[in-house]
Structures are given as C-alpha cells and as structure tokens.
Amino acid sequence: MAxxxxxxxxxxxxxxxxxxxxxxxxxxxxxxxxxxRQFLLGESGPPPSFKEYLSAMPDAGxxxxxxxxxxxxxxxxxx
Numbered sequence: 001m002a003x004x005x006x007x008x009x010x011x012x013x014x015x016x017x018x019x020x021x022x023x024x025x026x027x028x029x030x031x032x033x034x035x036x037r038q039f040l041l042g043e044s045g046p047p048p049s050f051k052e053y054l055s056a057m058p059d060a061g062x063x064x065x066x067x068x069x070x071x072x073x074x075x076x077x078x079x
Contacts, residue, residue, distance in 0.1 A: 025051040 021031035037043045048056070 023055055025049065025055055 017031055017035075018028055020035075021028045024031060024034075026034075
C-alpha cells in the first residue's frame with residue numbers, strides 16, 4: 001500500500017478532520033482515508049461500527065421520555 005503525506009493544510013481543515021474522526025470514533029488517519037475514498041471513488045466505505053452508529057444518533061433528551069405513567073387500575077392491582 002502506498003503512503004500519502006499532505007503538507008501545508010490549513011488549521012481549520014485539520015481541526016475539522018480531528019472532529020470528524022472523534023465523532024466517528026476512529027483515528028484521524030482512518031477518517032482521512034474514508035474521506036478520500038468517498039470523494040474520489042464514490043465508496044461509502046465499510047459499514048459503521050456499533051460505536052459509530054450510536055455516536056451518530058441525535059440526542060433525544062433525558063430518559064424521562066421513556067417513563068411509563070401508571071394508571072389507577074395498575075396501582076389497584078399491585079395492592
């Protein structure tokens with residue numbers, strides 16, 4: 001496999017590459033490879049890992065959304 005050295009990259013590009021890598025849970029080098037494959041070859045790359053999949057999920061708030069509200073009949077059955 002060939003190696004590629006890229007010089008004189010703007011700081012804001014490097015910051016964005018690092019942020020992308022962190023978001024995907026991969027190294028900066030792997031993020032760079034994925035970007036090159038995607039834009040030059042049209043490849044989507046390997047399927048996301050479980051960590052990548054979870055990291056891509058939007059924040060839905062706290063767990064109170066999933067708390068079940070007890071009805072009066074449920075309280076009576078428990079007594």
